[in-house]
Amino acid sequence: MKLHLEKFGKTLISRELGSEAFKAFQVTLRELPKDEDLEIDFSGVLM
Numbered sequence: 001m002k003l004h005l006e007k008f009g010k011t012l013i014s015r016e017l018g019s020e021a022f023k024a025f026q027v028t029l030r031e032l033p034k035d036e037d038l039e040i041d042f043s044g045v046l047m
Contacts, residue, residue: 006045
């Protein structure tokens with residue numbers, strides 16, 4: 001599975017924004033099969 005962080009915002013530079021993004025995809029993470037890899041794509045996100 002590939003997770004595109006850009007869909008949660010282009011400037012995820014604070015703990016608050018990161019926490020909101022994490023909460024938004026927690027359900028998806030829980031449903032991810034244990035044998036499936038997770039790729040986090042930071043393209044388009046300012047750091």
